[in-house]
Amino acid sequence: MAGRNGRTVRDLRRANRGAVLQRLYFDGPLSRFELGPATGLSSGSVSNVVADLIGDGLVEEAGSVDSDGGRPRTLLRVTPVSGHMIGVDVGETRVRVELFDLTLTELARAERPLEQQRYEVDVIVDHIHAGITEVLAAAGLAPERLLGVGIGVPGIVEHTPDRGAVVHGQTIGWDAIELESLLRNGSPLPAGVPCFIDNGARTLGQAEMWFGAGRGARNALVVLFGSGVGACLVTPEAEHGRAVEWGHLTVRVRGRRCRCGALGCLEAYAGAESLLARWREEGGRVPKGADEETALTAMLAAAYPPDGTAADPVALAVLEETAEYLGAGLSDLINLFQPERILVGGWAGLQLGARFLPAVRKHALSYALRHPAENVTIELGSLGPDAVTVGAAILPLADFFARGGRRPDPDPESPPPAWRRALRERTPR
Incomplete structure (x- = not known):
C-alpha cells in the first residue's frame, strides 16, 4: 500500500535498511544505540532493521564497549565478505581490473597493457572479459556472488533504455559505441550481475568524495x-x-x-x-x-x-x-x-x-x-593510481545501498511487449 507521499511499506523498509547499512559502512562499528541518532530512526526501527540485516548476513557483531552504568553495548559492522564488486579502469595505457569485497578491500587485480594511443573496441572488450575471469579465479569467487561490475571509460556515457550504456568518445575514435551490449556478448558473468558504465573522471570523483581527500x-x-x-x-x-x-x-x-x-x-x-x-x-x-x-x-x-x-x-x-x-x-x-x-x-x-x-x-x-x-x-x-577502479566499484556498491542491501531481481527472459517492439521499429536510428 502506498502512503500519501507515494511511498510503499516496501520502499520505507528499503530506505531504512540502506540508511543503517551506509552509516555502519562509513562510520562503523557502531552500537544500536548510536545508530538511532545517526540515521534518525527510532530504537525499535533500528532493532528491526539490524535483525533483518544480520539475518541476511550483511551485518555482524564486532565486540562491545562499556556504557554509562549499564550493560556493555554490542558494536556492529558491515560483513566484508557479504558482497563483492569489480572495478575496471579503461585507461590511456592499460585496462586495470580489480576485485573488492564489500568494504572495498582489494582481493585481486589484473592489468592488460594497451598499445600507445590505440583504443580498438574489440581488444578492450576482450581485456575486460579476460581480466574479470582472472580476478575471480585468483580469489576463488563464483561470479554469481558479485553485486556488479563498474567500468570507468573515456568520453561521454549515454544511458539508453534499449541499448544500455553507449559511449561517445570523440578523442579516442569511439562514435556511439554500444559498450554495454558488447560486454554482454561472451561475458564470463551471468545475466543477473549488473554492469555499470560511466565516465572515468566521474568514477575518480566518486572515489575521492567517498574515501579520499574530498570527504x-x-x-x-x-x-x-x-x-x-x-x-x-x-x-x-x-x-x-x-x-x-x-x-x-x-x-x-x-x-x-x-x-x-x-x-x-x-x-x-x-x-x-x-x-x-x-x-x-x-x-x-x-x-x-x-x-x-x-x-x-x-x-x-x-x-x-x-x-x-x-x-x-x-x-x-x-x-x-x-x-x-x-x-x-x-x-x-x-x-x-x-x-x-x-x-x-x-x-x-x-x-x-x-x-x-x-x-x-x-x-x-x-x-x-x-x-x-x-x-x-x-x-x-x-587515493593514488587505483582511484578510478575504486570509483568504478562504487557504482554497483551505491546501487546496492539504494536497494537497501538487496540484489537486483534478474531480468525476465521474456520478449518485450508488442507496443514496445512497434515503437522501436518506428523510431529513426
Whole structure:
C-alpha cells in the first residue's frame, strides 16, 4: 500500500535498511544505540532493521564497549565478505581490473597493457572479459556472488533504455559505441550481475568524495589529469557527481588542434599527450617507443635533474607553460562553480605531483575572481593510481545501498511487449 507521499511499506523498509547499512559502512562499528541518532530512526526501527540485516548476513557483531552504568553495548559492522564488486579502469595505457569485497578491500587485480594511443573496441572488450575471469579465479569467487561490475571509460556515457550504456568518445575514435551490449556478448558473468558504465573522471570523483581527500566537502571538483584532462563536479544537487568535459573548453582562439578535432582546447595544451608533443617539437629528447607514463617520467627528470646537473630548459619551459594553462583552466572552474575544494588526480597529475601543484595553484588563484579564489583549496587526490577502479566499484556498491542491501531481481527472459517492439521499429536510428 502506498502512503500519501507515494511511498510503499516496501520502499520505507528499503530506505531504512540502506540508511543503517551506509552509516555502519562509513562510520562503523557502531552500537544500536548510536545508530538511532545517526540515521534518525527510532530504537525499535533500528532493532528491526539490524535483525533483518544480520539475518541476511550483511551485518555482524564486532565486540562491545562499556556504557554509562549499564550493560556493555554490542558494536556492529558491515560483513566484508557479504558482497563483492569489480572495478575496471579503461585507461590511456592499460585496462586495470580489480576485485573488492564489500568494504572495498582489494582481493585481486589484473592489468592488460594497451598499445600507445590505440583504443580498438574489440581488444578492450576482450581485456575486460579476460581480466574479470582472472580476478575471480585468483580469489576463488563464483561470479554469481558479485553485486556488479563498474567500468570507468573515456568520453561521454549515454544511458539508453534499449541499448544500455553507449559511449561517445570523440578523442579516442569511439562514435556511439554500444559498450554495454558488447560486454554482454561472451561475458564470463551471468545475466543477473549488473554492469555499470560511466565516465572515468566521474568514477575518480566518486572515489575521492567517498574515501579520499574530498570527504566532508559539499561542493568539490575532482580533476583527472592524464593523456587528456577531465573533471567531475560534486554539489548537493549532483551528490554522486557529474562529468564535465573541461578539457574541451577553448583557451586559445585558433590555437593548437586538439585530438577531438577542434582548435585551442585546454586539452591541446594541458594534457600529457600534448605536453610531450610540445617538448618533442621544441627539440626535447622523448624516449623512443616509450609509453606516455615513461616519457613523462623522462621529461620530469630532464626538467628537475635528481643529481643536481643543469636542467633541460626546453622541458622546464614546457612544464611551466602547462602549469599556467592548467591554472587558467582551473580558474574557469572556480568562477563557474565556486567549489570549496579542487582535487587533482589521474596518472599524470600524480606523477607531476607536489612539485607541479604550487605553480598550478598560483596561476589558478591569480586568474580567478577574488572571492571564490579565497574560498577554495587546490590539493592532490589521496587515493593514488587505483582511484578510478575504486570509483568504478562504487557504482554497483551505491546501487546496492539504494536497494537497501538487496540484489537486483534478474531480468525476465521474456520478449518485450508488442507496443514496445512497434515503437522501436518506428523510431529513426
